[in-house]
Amino acid sequence: xxxxxISSDKVEGTTVYSPDGGKLGSIDNLIIDKRSGQxxxxxxxxxxxxGMGTDRYPIPWSMLTYDTNLDGYxxxxxxxQLEQAPRYDKAESPEYTDEYGRRVYDHxxxxx
Amino acid sequence: xxxxxISSDKVEGTTVYSPDGGKLGSIDNLIIDKRSGQxxxxxxxxxxxxGMGTDRYPIPWSMLTYDTNLDGYxxxxxxxQLEQAPRYDKAESPEYTDEYGRRVYDHxxxxx
Numbered sequence: 001x002x003x004x005x006i007s008s009d010k011v012e013g014t015t016v017y018s019p020d021g022g023k024l025g026s027i028d029n030l031i032i033d034k035r036s037g038q039x040x041x042x043x044x045x046x047x048x049x050x051g052m053g054t055d056r057y058p059i060p061w062s063m064l065t066y067d068t069n070l071d072g073y074x075x076x077x078x079x080x081q082l083e084q085a086p087r088y089d090k091a092e093s094p095e096y097t098d099e100y101g102r103r104v105y106d107h108x109x110x111x112x
Numbered sequence: 113x114x115x116x117x118i119s120s121d122k123v124e125g126t127t128v129y130s131p132d133g134g135k136l137g138s139i140d141n142l143i144i145d146k147r148s149g150q151x152x153x154x155x156x157x158x159x160x161x162x163g164m165g166t167d168r169y170p171i172p173w174s175m176l177t178y179d180t181n182l183d184g185y186x187x188x189x190x191x192x193q194l195e196q197a198p199r200y201d202k203a204e205s206p207e208y209t210d211e212y213g214r215r216v217y218d219h220x221x222x223x224x
Contacts, residue, residue: 005152005208008120008142030120030144032151037173039149040117061149096117 015072016044016064024079028056031096040101042073044082045090055087060110127184128156128176136191140168143208152213154185156194157202167199172222 008030016024025046030039041058064073077085086104088094105112120142128136137158142151153170176185189197198216200206217224 003208004146004210005143006146007155008144009124009140011144012121028121030142031117032120032123032142034116034118034178037151039144039151043119066146096115098116 011042015070016059017067017070017072017074018078019074019076020078021070022079024075024077024082025057027073028090030061031058040096041104054090056090057082057085057087058104060105060108062110063108123154127182128171129179129182129184129186130190131186131188132190133182134191136187136189136194137169139185140202142173143170152208153216156187166202168202169194169197169199170216172217172220174222175220 011027012029013026015026018024025044028043028045031041031043032039039061042061042064043056044059045056059075059077063075063077065075066072067074086107094100102112123139124141125138127138130136137156140155140157143153143155144151151173154173154176155168156171157168171187175187175189177187178184179186198219206212214224
């Protein structure tokens with residue numbers, strides 16, 4: 001079972017893999033609902049190696065599964081799926097309204 | 113209203129004040145339930161100026177109120193109350209079981 005909790009600073013920087021073990025990027029930060037303390041998304045970054053370095057891809061927390069062998073998170077996504085996914089520029093402050101959140105969750109077919 | 117969400121890396125390092133505006137310390141990291149993505153605690157550190165630098169004080173998320181004037185969080189606690197509060201050494205990995213969590217919440221009279 002292991003520890004049921006994890007520290008935010010351990011999540012940040014953790015590598016994210018596709019189901020076939022390909023490296024997709026890493027987690028830049030977590031976006032947290034101020035009032036409830038619920039993590040809404042992990043913001044995935046590609047690290048710049050595809051010329052998409054400043055974009056962040058919000059991924060619903062429930063889509064991340066930690067893999068102890070890979071020492072990273074696995075998401076049920078491929079690179080080309082992410083290229084169609086909602087994103088924002090790191091330098092911009094996206095308006096994280098509920099409407100925005102629902103759009104992200106809808107994109108991934110995850111219940112809000 | 114402002115943005116309903118905040119980034120984990122903006123919370124980390126933010127100063128924490130008592131209600132009278134006295135500086136208590138700062139937030140080192142957030143402890144997150146892996147499965148639900150719920151922030152269970154913010155871990156408060158004193159920054160070493162009281163010889164308690166390596167201790168972390170888990171504070172239920174709901175006790176933190178952001179104050180835009182102070183540019184930091186306010187908690188309804190005084191220094192001497194924190195000295196009686198649950199803590200752990202940063203170097204140790206506390207067993208964040210539900211039992212431990214309930215004990216922390218109970219200490220502060222916060223509903224789990």
